[in-house]
Amino acid sequence: MCGIVGLFLKNPALEPDLGRHLAAMLEMMTDRGPDSAGFAVYGQPGADGVGKITLRVAPGFDHAALQAALADKLGAAVEITPRGTHLVVEVPEDVIEAATAAIGTLAPGASVVSAGRRMEVYKEVGLPADVARAFGLAGMAGSHGIGHTRMATESAVTTAGAHPFSTGLDQCLVHNGSLSNHNQLRRRLKREGQSFETENDSEVAAGYLTSRLAKGDNLGEALTAALVDLDGFFTFVVGTETGFGVLRDPIACKPAVMAETDDWVAFGSEFRALAALPGIETARLFEPEPATVYFWERHQ
Template sequence: MCGIVGLFLKSPGLQAELGRLSADMLGIMSDRGPDSAGFAVYGTAAGDTTKLTLRIPEDVDASAMAAALGVTAVRRGDHAVVTVPRDAEGALRQALATRYPAVNIVSAGARIELYKGVGLPDAVSSRYGLPGMAGTHAIGHTRMATESAVTTHGAHPFSTGPDQCLVHNGSLSNHNALRRNLRREGLEFETENDSEVAAGYLTWRMRQGASLGEALEAAVGDLDGFYTFVVGTERGFGVLRDPIACKPAVMAETEDYVAFGSEYRALVPLPGIEQARLFEPAPGQVYFWEHAA
């Protein structure tokens, strides 16, 4: 079943509240998926740098690892965020693969931080400090595992490109064929989850020069099944439902924000929701909002 939330802030005055509002929305969706949860927050970029969010196994000392690699790691539960100059990202990835192969790179980009784990949304949000996070936009997901094991590895969001991530409610029927084709294009996948394939598809399209909106438009013809996608990029936030739109979805827009929820009750904690323009995203139609560069 699964539950999705998303919040794109137009007003800078709400940025300090992004994490708290997103955590409240995600917690309300608990009964749509109590197995695992995750979220991605887009904060402030620090010059010409890249942030890597890492998931650290229990048998790896994060502080010792950071010291050995010559980096500073900000620890949040079993995740840590490492910020390096953009031209040093490749060397760090190689060092991690060689010296710490059990450490998983969950996301990378100028602004994205991504966290996920097994448990109820409120517990996952608290574990990684979501209520205290600030930023411009965030997406979250609570999962009911129907096609794969209940693991952190299989939890959403999935990130397959810089500052890009996706959450998904539904099921794709052609994900195995797509995965084979995308691997031939150089993409790598860590799970058998169809949602990771959807994320990889969008990454592939965007590598070819498509905007997120254009990639989502192409997805309508290339992805078979039933789905609702909420996608984040460095500056943008997109929503797409399949042409049948059999999964529930509702959106709200005010002068201060755009919000998405699998159900209206997820939107209730938002300020000014009583005056918001409420609508159900239309089948097969791309919705996209973006901040100026």
């Protein structure tokens, strides 16, 4: 049993309050997942041509030394901003792949959590409110975000096992449920060149969507294909640089509720996660149908 939340803003005027709303939604799902929590926020991109890599590091990590070594290795400007147990590393977009590989060599104790133009992912062990507070979620702005509270029933309680999982640029996934064919899929995706940090089936689901997106699908098409290729019971909430998607398996045994207004679309494992959103009184409330793709996109 885990908790999922998501908020996609149609109205740009609401972007300064994205983090505040997402933090409140995440905290409401504490009793569905008190072991660990995480979230992804799609904020404004940095300067033209600049990408972001989010790292998880140990206490006392020397980020200044990494910044100097990485700049020297890449021959490019590097900026590092600490945020709790994570670092946001800004590098030119065209060297994101090289930077990720270099970090593995220069800082073997650091773990890459996400990369992209707009997305930052943060996750940690602990109560959702504590995790949100540690990273300053309430003060973050952006167009959309997703979050997850985990009750670890099939693996250890670790930061690596917390959601969201990101296996592609500006793409991440949170999941409630269990996949029965994830090992088979993992082997296939490894043959395609993907690597995985955990044995978590949710990371495989994220990798599957990354594979579909790389082959030219949009998010809606990738989620539709998942209904054929993924076996098990699941609810997915997925983010891309411009999109927000929701998918439940054909049985749809996991709880889910959505609300939509002219200003926003929101998802929660339970209605109470949505109850404090502005305009909820007049929102269209609905339960997402089984085996049906819900997909919103906003280009900026």
